[in-house]
Amino acid sequence: MNLRALLNALAGKQDSKDIAKERLRLVLVHDRASVSPEFMEQIKEEIIKVISKYMEIDTANTVINLHKTESMAVLEANLAIKAIRRPG
Amino acid sequence: MGAVLVITSGKGGVGKTTTTANLGVGLAMLGEKVVLIDADIGLRNLDVVMGLENRIVYDLVDVVEGSCRPKQALIRDKRYDTLFLLPAAQTRDKNAVTPEQMKKLCAELKEEYDYVLVDCPAGIEQGFRNAIAGADRALIVTTPEVSAVRDADRIIGLLEAADLGDPKLIINRLRPEMVKRGDMMDIEDILEILAIDLIGVIPDDEKIIISTNRGEPVVANDNGSLSGQAYRDIVRRVRGESVPFLQLNKNSSIFSRLKKIMGLSG
Numbered sequence: 066m067n068l069r070a071l072l073n074a075l076a077g078k079q080d081s082k083d084i085a086k087e088r089l090r091l092v093l094v095h096d097r098a099s100v101s102p103e104f105m106e107q108i109k110e111e112i113i114k115v116i117s118k119y120m121e122i123d124t125a126n127t128v129i130n131l132h133k134t135e136s137m138a139v140l141e142a143n144l145a146i147k148a149i150r151r152p153g
Numbered sequence: 154m155g156a157v158l159v160i161t162s163g164k165g166g167v168g169k170t171t172t173t174a175n176l177g178v179g180l181a182m183l184g185e186k187v188v189l190i191d192a193d194i195g196l197r198n199l200d201v202v203m204g205l206e207n208r209i210v211y212d213l214v215d216v217v218e219g220s221c222r223p224k225q226a227l228i229r230d231k232r233y234d235t236l237f238l239l240p241a242a243q244t245r246d247k248n249a250v251t252p253e254q255m256k257k258l259c260a261e262l263k264e265e266y267d268y269v270l271v272d273c274p275a276g277i278e279q280g281f282r283n284a285i286a287g288a289d290r291a292l293i294v295t296t297p298e299v300s301a302v303r304d305a306d307r308i309i310g311l312l313e314a315a316d317l318g319d320p321k322l323i324i325n326r327l328r329p330e331m332v333k334r335g336d337m338m339d340i341e342d343i344l345e346i347l348a349i350d351l352i353g354v355i356p357d358d359e360k361i362i363i364s365t366n367r368g369e370p371v372v373a374n375d376n377g378s379l380s381g382q383a384y385r386d387i388v389r390r391v392r393g394e395s396v397p398f399l400q401l402n403k404n405s406s407i408f409s410r411l412k413k414i415m416g417l418s419g
Contacts, residue, residue, distance in 0.1 A: 069335055073335070080334075080335030080336065081335065081336045082332070082335050082336055082337055082338045082339070082342065083335070085298075085299050085338055086338055086342050086346070088299055089299050089302055089303060089346055090346065092299075092303055093303065093306050093346065096303065096306060096307060097306070097310065
């Protein structure tokens, strides 16, 4: 952290360029995901693959969404579980 | 065999046309044979930036429709006789040309010229698809603003989908004093977000406006302008030379950051 950033932090201020960067980062999460529907489908498949090691998933009732809140981007996954595999 | 480069950005008004003109003149100054194609049909401007607006007889649409041969439509530059402009039609729209026609034209031109630079219109529709159709490489122009960087990101995705990977970034209108104050995203911020290679940074410079008023791209002016130097450096990088980045603000950390990005720091 440089001196300006430190002073800003103490004063509770944020450089406008950092605000710009943060807003860009958020908006791009959304833009990039919406560019290709395949992208979400790929994430969904891989999540299901991993979880399936532990639980039996109802793939037809699985929904994965990317959305934005004020301060962050959220990946929300709703997976319907049919059964849980016995551990060990 | 030459190379076809498309200069694109997504957002309008970030300096695509000015960049195309300056890179064209810069390449011709080094003796390269260059054609500039204005692909912005209906809103042509490369002719006025080059100062060639009074010499237009035929245009891009005449060429692709076969109303004239490409040679007849090419306008030779006022000062550099290896530099030519193929102007856009002003009274037609983007649909007057197809990507296939552009592909064929670019392939034909690069047989004879070292560089074909295509000035892409703003947007991501037909005009964009035409402009990138015949390109071998892409240069993306952005400015240090949220809207321009966002659109650049979209363009990078579309270029990738069109198999035009590895585009190079030009950051235009950087204001070192604002970067220093923390009121403008710096080079490092933009590269981190877009994750593509940098090929040049043009400082915001009144001399660009003055030279554009005269119809003489700043790259040819030996007036010690930083922007002219920055364009000359990009020209050399386009030709494959490794050129260190300009120090835009003495005593600031930009230069050391750039060195770091370019892997030149010891």
